[in-house]
Amino acid sequence: DIQMTQSPSSLSASVGDRVTITCRASQSISSFLNWYQQKPGKAPRLLIYAVSTLQSGVPSRFSGSGSGTDFTLTISSLQPEDFSTYYCQQSYNSLSITFGQGTRLEIK
Amino acid sequence: EVQLVESGGGLVKPGGSLRLSCAASGFTFSNAWMTWVRQAPGKGLEWVGRIKSKTDGGTTDYAAPVKGRFTISRDDSKNTLYLQMNSLNTEDTAVYYCTSSRGFFWSGFLERDAFDFWGQGTMVTVSS
Numbered sequence: 476d477i478q479m480t481q482s483p484s485s486l487s488a489s490v491g492d493r494v495t496i497t498c499r500a501s502q503s504i505s506s507f508l509n510w511y512q513q514k515p516g517k518a519p520r521l522l523i524y525a526v527s528t529l530q531s532g533v534p535s536r537f538s539g540s541g542s543g544t545d546f547t548l549t550i551s552s553l554q555p556e557d558f559s560t561y562y563c564q565q566s567y568n569s570l571s572i573t574f575g576q577g578t579r580l581e582i583k
Numbered sequence: 584e585v586q587l588v589e590s591g592g593g594l595v596k597p598g599g600s601l602r603l604s605c606a607a608s609g610f611t612f613s614n615a616w617m618t619w620v621r622q623a624p625g626k627g628l629e630w631v632g633r634i635k636s637k638t639d640g641g642t643t644d645y646a647a648p649v650k651g652r653f654t655i656s657r658d659d660s661k662n663t664l665y666l667q668m669n670s671l672n673t674e675d676t677a678v679y680y681c682t683s684s685r686g687f688f689w690s691g692f693l694e695r696d697a698f699d700f701w702g703q704g705t706m707v708t709v710s711s
Contacts, residue, residue, distance in 0.1 A: 509697040511698075518702065518704060524694055528689060530699060564628075570644045572630040573630065574627055
C-alpha cells in the first residue's frame with residue numbers, strides 16, 4: 476500500500492494566518508492527490524482534487540500544490556470556519572485507496 | 584439533491600455479522616462507483632472498499648484488513664449499496680460512511696475516487 480504521511484499532526488493558528496499542511500506519499504502518485512476537510516461529528520468534505528483543482532463552492536483561500544510524492548494544502552487567510560481536521564488521500568492506486576492520518580487545525 | 588443515507592449499524596459481539604445499507608438518491612446510481620470509508624473513534628479515515636458500476640464490470644476491491652470478511656454489493660433496482668460484515672472484531676468499531684464521486688475530468692482522465700458525496704455515517708460497535 477501507498478503510505479500517506481501528513482505533517483504536522485496538529486497545528487495552532489489564529490484567524491487571518493496563512494497555514495500550510497504537508498502530505499508526503501511513500502511512492503510517486505503523480506497528481507492523484509485529494510484533500511478533505513472534516514468537522515467534528517460530520518462527514519468529510521472534498522476540498523481539492525488532482526492536487527490543485529478546487530471543488531465547486533470551496534473558497535479561493537484554499538489552494539493545493541505539489542507532484543510526485545510531496546504535496547501541500549495552503550489556507551491563505553484562516554477564517555473561523557476553517558478550524559477542522561484535514562486529510563489528504565491518494566487515488567493513484569485505485570485498488571487500495573489510502574488517506575493521511577489527518578492534521579487537526581486548532582484556534583490559537 | 585444527492586443523498587446517501589446509511590443504516591444498519593449497531594452493537595454486535597466479536598465474531599458476529601452485520602449488514603449495512605446505503606440508500607442513494609439524486610443521481611444515477613447505476614452509473615456510480617460506490618465506496619465505503621470508515622472512521623474509528625478519534626481516528627482518521629480508512630478506505631474499506633469499492634464496487635464499480637456494472638457497466639465498468641461491477642468488480643469489487645477491498646482494503647487488506649477487511650478482505651475475505653467484508654462483501655460489498657449493490658442493487659441498482661433499489662438504488663442501494665450494501666456492506667456485509669462477517670467475523671467482526673473490535674478493530675472494526677467505527678463510523679461507516681457510504682461515499683461516491685460525480686467524476687472529475689483532469690488531463691484526459693476521469694477521477695472517480697475523489698469523494699464528493701457522503702452519507703451521514705452509521706456507527707458499528709463490536710464489543711462483548
